[in-house]
Amino acid sequence: MPPCKAEVKKLSFFYGTMQALHQIDLPLADKHVTALVGPSGCGKSTLLRCFNRIHDLYPNTRYDGEIILYPSGANIVDKSIDPIEMRMRIGMVFQKPNPFPKSIFENVAYGLRLKGITNKTELKDRVEVALTSTAIWEEIKDRLNKSAYELSGGQQQRLCIARAVAAEPEMLLMDEPCSALDPIASAKIEDLIRELRKKYAVLIVTHNMQQASRASDYTAFMYLGRLVEFGTTTDIFTNPKSKETEDYVTGRFG
Amino acid sequence: MDKQTAKIVARRKLEDRIFNALGIFCTLVALSTLALLLGDLLVTGLSRIDWQFLTSFPSRKAERSGILSSWVGSLVVMCVTGCTAVPLGIAAGVYMEEYGRKGRINTIIEVNIANLAGVPSIIYGLMALGIFVYYLGLGQSVLAGGLTLAVLILPIVIVSTREALRTVPVQIREAAYALGASKWQVISHHLLRYSLGGISTGVIIAISRAIGETAPLITIGALTFIAFLPTSPLAEPFPEHLTDWLHSPFAVLPIQMFNWTSRPTEDFHRNAAAAGIILIAVTLSLNAVAIFVRHRVRRHIKW
């Protein structure tokens, strides 16, 4: 296994008294894509959202265990770590495209502004870089000042990815980024994910097994809040060790 | 269709028609009452509105009377009301919606604020008489009047702020937080901006309610007959009179109107009707502005 970007160690998570994650152990390889698969309600989103501590926004949530971020070795879910700084270092893309009701430019520039970048030319350059890297620059370069809501769903999602990568995070989280898109738009996002892998560690939740097998290097299978199996995507899909994994990835699972 | 079904359908249709007719009747009653009222007001008062009416002080002679002191009074009182109730109300709404922990205390406060909106306004007048006029020694001044109305409309501003904030979808909040925004940044860069339409609608409605309030101002002792204006804050020598207007006695439009209706002669009643028309016009245009603002702000926001 290549060097780790992050490592989940004995992580449990609670919504109030309901334990949603049980003692998860999971390494995330740097500059590789790790797919998180499993039946609905097994805790994929919950695990993903631990990485940027977005659970902190809601009352009565509790983490137990560690997520170590390398190279610093800091424990992301530790109370002493500032979640705001963590969120600047770890980008997230949501299931439904959620651009701000602002201009296309302002959407992408927002993360940069939060980092304190105010220089106009620098903002412009970095917005262009981000939009180019998400393969949407050519389509929208003439309407940067138009509302982001004028874009199609697929374009909006690529805009949201650009927004997440503009501030150059160290890692990218994606929660079913294609589930609201048609196959062509999904294919574009998949290409994009393979491109993003060159720079980031990517953790992606998906329900689409073809997508997982095409776009990811490692796959983790979760079931009922536990991590059942983790391995290279090839192994998980062709040679799974557990019966549940096999049933799920071959589509025989309920 | 068998007979049984046909019968049921026929009955449903009849019910529909009856309810429809009833609805139209009720609407007509309400509308025609309003139209009659407005019509009466217009017939009596419209011819009385002219430049002289707007620029004269009240007088013992009806035809020489005007509403100068009362519209200026309404304006300055609303300044005080707006400047205090709007920031306070928005801040309280933001606090309760975004910062306050959702618990029993918050629920109790919430219910009580909703109740406050329904307290008869004269009660606010009594409270203001005790607190602002006597205890704080503000006297029967513009400041006391403005603060009284501010307290009166505070619940409306708070409730509409909270409701407007609540319309911003959780996905937008999460998107902002996920980029590393602090709570205050999420509020100021996103929530307040996107809910501006709802908040300003609430504020305008609240102000237009305050303009028409009479009872609490009479309670604290607003004048019914006043033949001078508050000192201009710009009066020479300049900074000395900056806050004098706040301590000036005042009258407001509805009180002026009330005063005229209680006079015996017909001419004064015409004055009252004319003042009423102006009051209604101001209120209606404020509501129009509210609708316009909401429409404007929401144009780029779809959720």
Ligand SMILES: Nc1ncnc2c1ncn2[C@@H]1O[C@H](COP(=O)(O)OP(=O)(O)OP(=O)(O)O)[C@@H](O)[C@H]1O
């Ligand atoms: N806010 C919440 N409060 C309480 N329980 C929750 C909350 N969110 C999720 N859960 C529970 O936690 C478990 C895991 O949910 P999670 O959303 O992580 O599943 P998921 O694997 O992402 O499912 P899906 O594939 O449908 O998105 C579920 O049993 C769910 O009911």
Ligand SMILES: [Mg+2]
């Ligand atoms: Mg999910």
